[in-house]
Amino acid sequence: MISARPLRIGITCYPSVGGSGVLASALGHELAQRGHEVHFISYGRPFRMQDNAPRVHFHPVVINDYGLFKYPDYTLPLSVKMAEVSRDCGLDVLHVHYAVPHATAAMLARTMLPPKLRPRVVTTLHGTDTTLLGRDTGYQPAIRHALTCSDAVTAVSHWLAAETRRLIEFHQPIEVIHNFFSPRKPKRTRAEVRGELGLKDEVLVLHLSNLRPVKRIDLLLDAAARIRPRESFKLVILAGDDFTPFVSHVRRLGIEDRVLVREKVQDIEDYLQAADLGLFTSESESFCLSILEAMCFGCPSVSTRVGGIPEVIESEKSGVLVPPGDADALARAVEALIANPRRRAVLGRAAQKRARALFSADEIVPRYEELYRRVR
Ligand code: GMT
Numbered sequence: 001m002i003s004a005r006p007l008r009i010g011i012t013c014y015p016s017v018g019g020s021g022v023l024a025s026a027l028g029h030e031l032a033q034r035g036h037e038v039h040f041i042s043y044g045r046p047f048r049m050q051d052n053a054p055r056v057h058f059h060p061v062v063i064n065d066y067g068l069f070k071y072p073d074y075t076l077p078l079s080v081k082m083a084e085v086s087r088d089c090g091l092d093v094l095h096v097h098y099a100v101p102h103a104t105a106a107m108l109a110r111t112m113l114p115p116k117l118r119p120r121v122v123t124t125l126h127g128t129d130t131t132l133l134g135r136d137t138g139y140q141p142a143i144r145h146a147l148t149c150s151d152a153v154t155a156v157s158h159w160l161a162a163e164t165r166r167l168i169e170f171h172q173p174i175e176v177i178h179n180f181f182s183p184r185k186p187k188r189t190r191a192e193v194r195g196e197l198g199l200k201d202e203v204l205v206l207h208l209s210n211l212r213p214v215k216r217i218d219l220l221l222d223a224a225a226r227i228r229p230r231e232s233f234k235l236v237i238l239a240g241d242d243f244t245p246f247v248s249h250v251r252r253l254g255i256e257d258r259v260l261v262r263e264k265v266q267d268i269e270d271y272l273q274a275a276d277l278g279l280f281t282s283e284s285e286s287f288c289l290s291i292l293e294a295m296c297f298g299c300p301s302v303s304t305r306v307g308g309i310p311e312v313i314e315s316e317k318s319g320v321l322v323p324p325g326d327a328d329a330l331a332r333a334v335e336a337l338i339a340n341p342r343r344r345a346v347l348g349r350a351a352q353k354r355a356r357a358l359f360s361a362d363e364i365v366p367r368y369e370e371l372y373r374r375v376r
Helices: 019-033 075-089 102-112 140-149 158-168 190-196 217-226 244-253 268-274 289-295 327-338 341-358 361-375
Strands: 008-012 037-042 056-060 093-097 120-125 152-155 203-209 233-239 259-263 277-280 301-304 320-322
Touching: 008 019, 008 075, 008 102, 019 037, 019 056, 019 093, 019 289, 019 361, 037 075, 056 075, 075 102, 093 102, 093 361, 102 120, 102 140, 120 140, 120 158, 120 361, 140 158, 152 158, 152 361, 190 268, 203 217, 203 268, 203 289, 203 327, 217 233, 217 244, 217 277, 217 327, 233 268, 268 289, 277 289, 277 327, 289 301, 289 341, 301 327, 320 327, 327 341
Parallel strands: 008 037, 008 093, 037 056, 093 120, 120 152, 203 233, 203 277, 233 259, 277 301, 301 320
Antiparallel strands: none
16 A cells, blocks of 8 residues: 655755756755655755755765865765765655766665665656766766666656667666746746846847757857847847856857846746747757746747657647757747737747646656655
């Protein structure tokens, strides 16, 4: 019989700005709200972890810098902390987000503990742990081993599950649990945000990402430079990292007056509610949490058709997908939606409905709870 007592769940993720950390933090808070005890274990407080939330704890991993090591090691101190928290807090499950090195550290942690104190390990693959590191022969066997030793493996899209089977040759079951987003209430009104951005009648085209090469910021800017009429829009970039490396590209294209950048924004909901259209140009993406964030506010996106994105957006129904790498196609799709507010609204409503029906916390979090209880 399945016990319904609240669980003690350890969550390890990268604390920096990235979809896997954002998802892991949100999951931790949702689980705590449902009565479970949640222990985050990482080298820093996860980027969106709330302060003083009931039943949520943070256990920092301290890394000392030894002159002997050319490369500082994180896996060992992480595994020691995982074992310590598992033992002291009686963890039922250790849920690791992003396989490298978290899944390997979890395996090591488990073997440090007596059998009775060993938590079950659930590994969630997020994207580049498979698509980038899974191709690297220096990592691949270790990833496959850690997945094989996990009690359950999940992936955030069917596409990523298939890529994991193909690239890592991991043939045990992978459960697909899509990402979710629970928007907080914006702190400012749409008019206030548009005022801050100095917008009049322009369409607010929003991009949000950590600017890594895979996001193709060069393509984003090239596409923006081709949008006509040029006065019809402003591209607002919520940058999870330093935008400086891209400033010269903006200048070369002569679009300084069309592009506004805000770095490391915490209150993304303020900008999401003010946006009219999302624009995403990634060359690979397992899900694209940012597209979902926009959908939750009734904002449809134009995006490259890559990876798991077609599982998030149904093209021409809840957004528009175009072939990857094509700046002209991106610009034409954006232009068509700038010129047609009614179609934008139809797509936006469908996007919001889809987000609520398929990718809400109420849909997704019980799937993780059910999985934890199943592996216990
Ligand atoms: O996209 C990034 O560079 C960050 C990366 C991460 O692991 O933090 O994001 C991945 O996980 C997100 C949450 O599951 C997905 O929405 C992103 O699509 C995925 N990124 C890639 O696959 C490139």
